[in-house]
Amino acid sequence: MSIGHKVRYLRKKKQMKQEELSKGICSVSYLSKIENEILQPSDETMQLLLNRLGYIEETNALTRIQELLTKWNITLMKRDEKESKNLYHFFQEKDFINEGIHLEYRVLRIQYSLQQNMLAQVRKELMNLTEKIIDMPLKTRFYFFKHSAYYYYHVGKMGEAVTNIIEAQKFISFLELSTLELADFYYAFSFVNSKNNDTKTAVKYAEMALSSYQTIYMLTKCVDCHILLGICHKRNFHYDLAFEHYEAAHTLAKEIDYQEMLHPIIHNLSSLYSILGQHDEALGLLQELYSELSNFHSYTSARIVLSLVKEYCKEGRKSEAAQCLSKIYLAIQQDPSLKSLGSEYIFFDLMLGDQFEKLDREMEKTIIPELMKQNKYLTLSGFCDYLGEYHVEQSRYKKSSYYFQLGKELLVKSIQKNTGVKI
Incomplete structure (x- = not known):
């Protein structure tokens, strides 16, 4: 609740009239403007009004709330x-009279809602808070932009996610942040950039x-x-480093019983x-996870299913692939996070x-634009190679040439994006 309200x-x-409350403190019209959020009263005027209303917000009470x-914040960062x-x-049961603390x-609460996957609520709160950014203390602004970045990642708007995490970064030099707060930001910065395929930046901040x-x-x-470093090194084709980090993550996760990871x-x-062509090993691990x-x-489950479908397709086991794919039909249709x-x-x-004719149309209409976005x-390049092979078998050489060429261009684009090396 705002101060005026x-x-x-x-x-x-208290069934008081404006004349009673304002007497000796300010004019009735001034009080009316305070209550209607037209102007912000001085701290002295505000305290006098609150005292008369019997609402004395003690300094130690404010300190306790802070x-x-x-x-x-710490419990949220520690999950x-x-x-x-x-x-x-x-906090839901508390009334906030101090605007800075309320903000x-x-x-x-945005961070809490994100962790609870309440995306509709987060969207509404972000919209309501946008006009309040100028009133936020610097540290609150920092967290506003950081949490906004995570929200935009969750809804698939990576451009906005990157913009917001960079905006949050601008406040770092002006704030006194704990080691945990800095580490949490470095991870967020790395995570968002990795999802945007800027792996060079992602590796730097993940290491920090x-x-x-x-x-x-x-x-x-x-x-x-x-895990994040393993993903980034894999994208950069540094497979030895990727294995090193995945194995370190696996060993440590088992030691501390970090089951969810x-x-x-x-x-x-x-x-x-799979990338290294060891499909039996890849398929064995995925089948174990699927079972x-x-x-x-969940996103993780859907991702596992899609990976298993891909491996089954490589082995020509289409019926098993289709059976797996059907498991995530409703989730893909209904869940915004997927x-x-x-x-x-x-x-x-x-x-x-x-349905290859329809697939060709969907590639142009939906799949290529969305995956490019x-x-x-790399994923799209693999799709193009598969369709190129299919059209060769159908003697549609013009179509196959188109897909092979596009697949090659996408592979080059992936290498350039992930390594920064021009080819």
Whole structure:
């Protein structure tokens, strides 16, 4: 609740007229402007009004709220779901008269909502807070842009995600941040840039994050950093380094019983085996992961299914591929967080159904534009090579030449994007 609205709420609750509240403090018209958010009163005027309303916000009470907000921020960064939820419910029952603290709470609530996958609520809050950015303390602004970047990643708008994380970076030199806060930002900066296929930047900041997390013994986040570095080195064709980081992540995750990341680690290892042509090893790992899945509505599960479908297709096992693909049909259609996987699903669905004429149309209409937008050049290059081979078999050489040429251009684009080397 804003300051002006709070004053009006408390006045009406006490059944006071504006004349009674303002007498000796300010004019009635001045009070009316405060209550209608037309002007911001001085701290002295505000305190006098609050005192008369019987709402004295003690300094130690404000300090306590600030301490709890800081604690909530730490629990969110550490992914302590139980304590985060307790603090969320605690703050829901509080009235905030201090606007700066209220804004800090609302921005932290965005981070909490993101972790709970409440994307519609986050979108609404971001829209409501945009006009309040100028009123935010610098640190609150920093977190606003950082959390905005994560939101835009979740809804597949990578351009906006990068813009917001760069905006957050501008505040770093003006703030006194803890090692945990810096590490969390370095990881966020690396993560967003990796999703935008800027792996050079992603590697730099992931290494900075890993070093910072190691100094404060945040072992779960060290696992996350090793995974991210493995992904980036794989994209840069540094397969030895990729294996090194995946193995480090796997070993550490088992040591600390970090169960939720074991599947993503094994999934990434399978991807590396597939790239190196070791399809039996890749297929074995993916089949093991698939057999353990119970929820097909998460991004990780959908990603595992698509990878298994791809490996089955390479082995010519189309019926098994189609059966797997059907498991994520509803999730892809209904879950906004899986929107970025829609084009890959459409490709496999049409290909497995032998609907190649429709697939050609969808490539031009949807798949190529969408995967280009997501910078998934390597994935798209593989699709083009597959279609090129198909059209050769059908003696459609002009069409096959188009796909082979496009696949080659995309592969070059992927190398240039990930390594910065011009070819």
